[in-house]
Amino acid sequence: MSKRRTRNRLPELLQLEGLIERSNFKANQETFIELQGHSFPLYSVEVRPFKPGLPTVIFTGGVHGIERIGAQVLLAYMDVLASKIPWDSTLQHQLDALNIVFVPIVNPGGMYLNTRANPKGVDLMRNAPIEAEINPPIFGGGQRISAKLPWYCGDTKHGLELENQTLMNVVERYAQQSPFTITLDCHSGFGLRDHLWFPYAYRKRPIAVLDKLYALKLLFDCTYPHHEYVFEPQSLSYITHGDLWDYIYKRHKNANESVLLPLTLEMGSWNWVKKHPIQLLSFTGLFNPIVPHRQRRVLRRHLILFDFVCSAAIAYKKWIPKQKQTRQMFQAGKQYWYKSRP
Ligand SMILES: [Zn+2]
Numbered sequence: 344m345s346k347r348r349t350r351n352r353l354p355e356l357l358q359l360e361g362l363i364e365r366s367n368f369k370a371n372q373e374t375f376i377e378l379q380g381h382s383f384p385l386y387s388v389e390v391r392p393f394k395p396g397l398p399t400v401i402f403t404g405g406v407h408g409i410e411r412i413g414a415q416v417l418l419a420y421m422d423v424l425a426s427k428i429p430w431d432s433t434l435q436h437q438l439d440a441l442n443i444v445f446v447p448i449v450n451p452g453g454m455y456l457n458t459r460a461n462p463k464g465v466d467l468m469r470n471a472p473i474e475a476e477i478n479p480p481i482f483g484g485g486q487r488i489s490a491k492l493p494w495y496c497g498d499t500k501h502g503l504e505l506e507n508q509t510l511m512n513v514v515e516r517y518a519q520q521s522p523f524t525i526t527l528d529c530h531s532g533f534g535l536r537d538h539l540w541f542p543y544a545y546r547k548r549p550i551a552v553l554d555k556l557y558a559l560k561l562l563f564d565c566t567y568p569h570h571e572y573v574f575e576p577q578s579l580s581y582i583t584h585g586d587l588w589d590y591i592y593k594r595h596k597n598a599n600e601s602v603l604l605p606l607t608l609e610m611g612s613w614n615w616v617k618k619h620p621i622q623l624l625s626f627t628g629l630f631n632p633i634v635p636h637r638q639r640r641v642l643r644r645h646l647i648l649f650d651f652v653c654s655a656a657i658a659y660k661k662w663i664p665k666q667k668q669t670r671q672m673f674q675a676g677k678q679y680w681y682k683s684r685p
Pocket residue numbers: 407410530531532
C-alpha cells in the first residue's frame with residue numbers, strides 16, 4: 344500500500360503532516376511504530392523552537408487509539424495557532440515567554456486499527472510500573488491476564504511500551520529544562536461531563552503539588568466562572584494500576600526541583616451518546632461525536648481551556664502559592680477534594 348493510502352486510513356496523521364508543512368512548527372520524528380508493513384512516525388511538535396528556562400505546556404492526545412477526538416481537538420488547536428501566529432501580536436508575545444509542545448498522536452498504531460490499546464494489545468494508560476494501593480475495579484482498573492482482554496497492563500518488567508517510553512522521554516526532556524510545566528492529555532469516554540483530572544490514579548491520598556493544583560483550579564474558576572469542567576483527582580472517579588501520568592510525575596518529582604503539573608482532559612462522551620443513541624451501535628461512536636455539528640462544537644469547546652492553560656503557565660509566578668500559603672492552600676485543597684465528599 345502506498346504511503347498516501349496508508350495515511351488515508353489515519354486521517355489525523357495526514358492532517359498533522361499537512362499542518363507541519365504549512366506552518367513554521369518544528370517537528371521531531373521521535374520514533375516509528377511498525378505495523379503490518381507500515382511505519383508510522385510518532386511526532387512531537389514545537390510551536391516555536393524550544394527555549395530552556397521558559398515555562399512549558401505539553402499537549403498530548405491519541406493515547407487510546409479509539410478516542411480519536413482527543414487527537415482531533417489538539418489538531419484543531421494547532422490549526423488555530425498556525426493561522427494566528429503570522430498576524431496575532433498578543434500570541435507572538437506569548438510565545439516569547441512560553442514553550443508549547445504537542446504530541447497529538449501518541450498511539451498511531453492503535454488509531455490506525457481503531458482500538459483503545461496499542462497494536463500489541465497493551466492499554467498505554469495501564470502500562471506503567473505502579474501498583475494501585477487499593478483494589479481497583481475489575482472493569483477498567485488494569486489486568487495482567489491477557490492482551491486479548493481490555494485494560495491489559497502489558498509486561499512492565501521489560502520496560503514501558505515504545506509509545507509510552509517515547510512520550511515519557513519527550514516530557515522529561517522538556518520538563519527538565521523548564522521551571523514550570525503543565526501537561527494536558529486529551530481523552531474521551533468517561534461520564535456525562537468533561538473532567539479535568541490530575542494524579543493520582545493509584546491511590547486516594549493527595550499528591551504533593553495539591554497546593555498548586557488547587558490554586559490553578561481557583562484561578563480557572565475565577566477567570567471562567569461559567570466553565571463546566573469537573574476539576575479533581577482521578578482517584579475520585581476510579582483507581583487504576585499503571586497510570587502513566589502517576590509514573591511520569593513521580594519520576595520528575597524525585598529528580599527535579601522544577602514543577603510538573605499533569606492534567607488529563609476526559610471529555611464526557613456519554614452525553615454525545617445520550618443525544619444520539621444510535622451511536623451505541625458503533626464502537627467508535629461510544630468515544631467520539633459522530634454528528635458533524637456536534638463534532639464541530641467539541642472542536643471549539645476546549646479552545647478556552649487550552650488558551651487558559653497557556654496563559655496560566657506563562658504567569659505561574661503570580662498564582663502559585665509561596666511559603667506560608669503553600670501549607671494553607673494544600674490544606675484547603677485537601678478539605679475540598681478529600682474530606683468534604685460523602
Ligand atoms: Zn482514554
